[in-house]
Amino acid sequence: MPDAQGRPRVVLGVSGGIAAYKACELLRRLTEGGASVRVVPTEAALKFVGAATWAALSGQPVSTSVFDDVHEVPHVRIGQQADLVVVAPATADLLAKAAHGQADDLLTGTLLTARCPVLYAPAMHTEMWEHPATVENVATLRRRGAIVLDPASGRLTGADTGPGRLPEPAQIHAAALRLLERGPAVPDLAGRRVVISAGGTREPLDPVRFLGNRSTGLQGYALAETALARGAEVVLVSANVELPDPAGAKVVRVGTAEELRTAVFEAASDADVVVMAAAVADFRPAQRVEAKIKKSDSEPEPLALVRNPDVLAELCADRPRPGQVVVGFAAETGDADGTVLDHGRAKLARKRCDLLVVNDVGADADGRSKAFGSPDNAAVILGSDGTETPVARGPKTVLSDAIWDQALARLR
Incomplete structure (x- = not known):
């Protein structure tokens, strides 16, 4: 429950690992964002x-024991009052x-009494993370509805490297904000595996030029x-995106439409939902030139194109x-042949996807794209059952939640 100033109450638990020092930055981000x-x-x-x-840094008392301020029953009260x-x-x-x-x-007692979302950001040596006991413990927590991020890969204590590094504080903070935005909602995708493609493919013409599009992957x-x-x-197939990896997602980087197709089909083999949000190039140059095409006084040769695979239709x-x-x-854009929705309905019929x-x-009025590169988006979600769900312009996370709501309804 929010405090007297209306600020969300966040409990930051810190366990005994060398990465504890990074939690100081996470604490700063949370407090500067308005959380208590x-x-x-x-x-x-x-x-x-x-x-x-x-x-x-927090402006609040710190204790590890359930025997401090016993009259306030802290191991129960702290968890009961927390929003996250x-x-x-x-x-x-x-x-x-x-x-x-x-x-x-006090921390483990708080975890047992908390009825709000709980987010774990693991950090340990690779052997510990991959040990069957830890794998089973993580699976148990996720099955109960906790959010357990996958650790990052990189330099660990000493000379060791591998999976087990604490995700960056900015990434943990972003995941925490998503949970605060959702409030006490049940993690309704727990146990589900989803594949998402993002960004825009690039089709090489020569070593320095390519055919691409304006998608940023937002x-x-x-x-x-x-x-x-x-x-x-989450498995995220990312095509030419310059954004930080979402903490907890497995990110597969690709460049071309063919690479994206291979990665998506490999990841989709055991996925519950596949969301093709990437802008996949419809065409590629018929021939890639190995050396840079030089500019001359004569006009260039016409560029021959061939079709790329239609990944969505194949799926x-x-x-x-x-x-x-x-x-x-x-x-889509409207034209003489129909409106944006006309073209969308026709595409839904051709592709035969669920949504x-x-x-x-x-x-827009300023000449900027209404979707590409903007933090906001508006859309209509068309269903194969004839439903049409408009989503008003707002943050892209709002549209994302609407998409997951629709997908989850079809899974059920």
């Missing part, structure tokens, strides 16, 4: 960052205690962030998994 943050460290965490630091609990870093020990319901300090990444906040396991015609829901996107998100990508 109570830091609850473990005794081991205080070996890395002292209580005075947490108290000074974030544990960063979450060590293998902490995940094991949470999965098995142990409550031997909508696809918003879909990934909202799916993660709702508990899904719909031969679904890798029975019952799989496939969502397509249609970036088609129709965007008007024409220019």
Whole structure:
């Protein structure tokens, strides 16, 4: 529940790993964003960052024991009042205690009494993360509705490298904001695996030139962030995107339409939902020139093009998994042959997907694209059952949640 000033109450749990120092930046981001943050460290965490630091940065008292201020019953009250609990870093020990319901300090007691969303950001050595015990503990927590991010890969303590690195504080903060925006909603995509394509493909003409499009990947990444906040396991096939990876998503980077097709079909083999938000080039040069095409006084030769595979149509015609829901996107403009929705309905009939998100990508009054590169979007979600769901212009996360609502209804 919000505090007296209307600020969301966030509990920041910190367990005993070397990455505890990074939680200081996460705390700063949360407080500067308007949250009231109570830091609850473990005794081991205080070996890395002292209580005075947490108290000074949060403006609230810091304790590890259930025996401090006993009259206030802190191990119950803190969890009951929280709007969100974030544990960063979450060590293998902490995940094991949470999965098995142990409550031997203030943090684990808080986790048992919290009825708000709980977000874990693991950090440990690779061998610990990949150990069957940790794998099972993570699966248990996710099955119960907790959001457990996958750790990043990179430099660990000492010379070791591999998966187990704490996601960057900015990424954890973004995931926390998604959960706060959703409020106490149940993570209704928990146990579901989703594949999302994002960005725009590039088809090489020569070593320095390519055919491409204006897609920035913002909508696809918003879909990934909202799916993660709702508990899904996310594979994000990213084509030429310059955005930070959403914490917890498995990101597969591709360049061309053929590379995207291969990655999507490989990931879709056991996916519940596939969302094709990427702008896939319809054509590619018939021949790629190995050396840069030089400019001369004569006119260039006409550029011969060939068709790229229609990835969305192939997915719909031969679904890798029975019952799989496939969502397509249609970036349209009206013309003499019909309106944006006319073209969208025709595309839905051709592609035979379950849902088609129709965007008007024409220019606004200032000559800018209404969709590409903008933090906002508006669309109509067409269903194969004849439904039409308009989504008013707003943040792309709002449209993303509307898409997941529609997809989830069809999964059920």
